[in-house]
Amino acid sequence: MAVTTPEPAKKTNRIGLEPTLYRGGKTTLCAGCGHNAISERIIDAFYEMGINPKNVIKLSGIGCSSKSPAYFLGTSHGFNSVHGRMPSVGTGAVLANGTLIAIGVSGDGDTGAIGIGQFVHLMRRNVPMIYIIEDNGCYGLTKGQFSPTADVGSKLKTGVVNDLTPIDTCALAIELGASFVARSFSGDKKQLLAILKASLSHRGTALIDVLSPCVTFNDHEGSTKSYAYAKDHDEPVGEVSFVPFFEDISIE
Amino acid sequence: MHDGSRLYLKKVAEDYDPTDKLNAVRTIHETAQRGEFATGILYVEPEKPDFLKLLNLVDEPLALLPTERVRPGREVLTELMDSLR
Numbered sequence: 001m002a003v004t005t006p007e008p009a010k011k012t013n014r015i016g017l018e019p020t021l022y023r024g025g026k027t028t029l030c031a032g033c034g035h036n037a038i039s040e041r042i043i044d045a046f047y048e049m050g051i052n053p054k055n056v057i058k059l060s061g062i063g064c065s066s067k068s069p070a071y072f073l074g075t076s077h078g079f080n081s082v083h084g085r086m087p088s089v090g091t092g093a094v095l096a097n098g099t100l101i102a103i104g105v106s107g108d109g110d111t112g113a114i115g116i117g118q119f120v121h122l123m124r125r126n127v128p129m130i131y132i133i134e135d136n137g138c139y140g141l142t143k144g145q146f147s148p149t150a151d152v153g154s155k156l157k158t159g160v161v162n163d164l165t166p167i168d169t170c171a172l173a174i175e176l177g178a179s180f181v182a183r184s185f186s187g188d189k190k191q192l193l194a195i196l197k198a199s200l201s202h203r204g205t206a207l208i209d210v211l212s213p214c215v216t217f218n219d220h221e222g223s224t225k226s227y228a229y230a231k232d233h234d235e236p237v238g239e240v241s242f243v244p245f246f247e248d249i250s251i252e
Numbered sequence: 253m254h255d256g257s258r259l260y261l262k263k264v265a266e267d268y269d270p271t272d273k274l275n276a277v278r279t280i281h282e283t284a285q286r287g288e289f290a291t292g293i294l295y296v297e298p299e300k301p302d303f304l305k306l307l308n309l310v311d312e313p314l315a316l317l318p319t320e321r322v323r324p325g326r327e328v329l330t331e332l333m334d335s336l337r
Binding site for chain 1: 302
């Protein structure tokens with residue numbers, strides 16, 4: 001007698017959607033790029049929070065970071081804008097349709113240089129959107145020149161040392177009026193996931209600056225945005241844990 | 253949080269209050285001076301009204317609003333003109 005084993009139940013989240021719906025295209029970024037780890041955490045956060053990707057709009061500017069929305073939430077709305085102009089496009093989108101959950105991905109150049117004027121006004125307006133800066137301290141798409149978040153004394157692969165004062169995007173955002181400001185490291189899965197989940201529950205601008213090493217141009221000795229440097233100099237202000245409204249608290 | 257979720261911040265090295273704006277900025281600069289970078293939720297102000305609320309926008313997408321809700325009638329225009337005379 002033939003024995004038929006029932007098919008295992010498909011894994012779904014609290015709104016009945018499968019994890020594959022939260023994925024995007026295959027990444028074309030370098031292997032080991034911190035941006036890919038951030039995309040993975042975004043996928044995890046939206047899946048675990050049970051957010052329908054069809055209610056989401058992904059926004060970006062130009063740069064390696066700004067390519068990354070193609071690699072998550074493949075069924076969401078998306079707008080890849082002009083360099084540094086993502087904030088105004090995002091503002092327009094949420095004003096026209098406040099039911100959308102907006103997530104913007106930018107880079108340290110797209111935010112700190114080309115789009116600094118737009119960034120400033122997005123923060124002071126407290127536009128309801130998540131704004132992620134994938135911060136590697138360099139322009140990876142154009143061979144690794146220093147960006148405005150590069151630290152004083154940081155060294156390029158060519159030996160050039162940066163002597164310009166960096167822009168601290170978190171300090172600037174707080175000064176300007178952002179209502180949720182966080183910093184994380186792409187290599188810290190647990191902390192980044194908790195911060196992303198918390199940002200999804202926030203109403204207002206949630207700025208998350210994520211140190212995301214560029215493995216091709218800014219991961220060498222002398223860089224202050226490398227994996228090794230970040231692991232040694234990361235100083236958490238506290239342990240972040242987030243309990244969504246639909247989960248009970250359990251004591252470990 | 254607005255939707256009923258709860259955010260817990262476990263203090264590690266120091267007594268960190270993420271609602272204290274001045275302390276948040278001080279912490280960012282002090283850690284940077286030491287060559288380190290502070291991570292976590294540095295600042296949060298959950299009750300601050302967002303841009304949509306400040307503009308008094310409706311909840312529905314603007315594209316779905318019927319004409320009668322986006323185009324004032326002749327009486328409204330007349331009333332407005334009268335108020336300016």
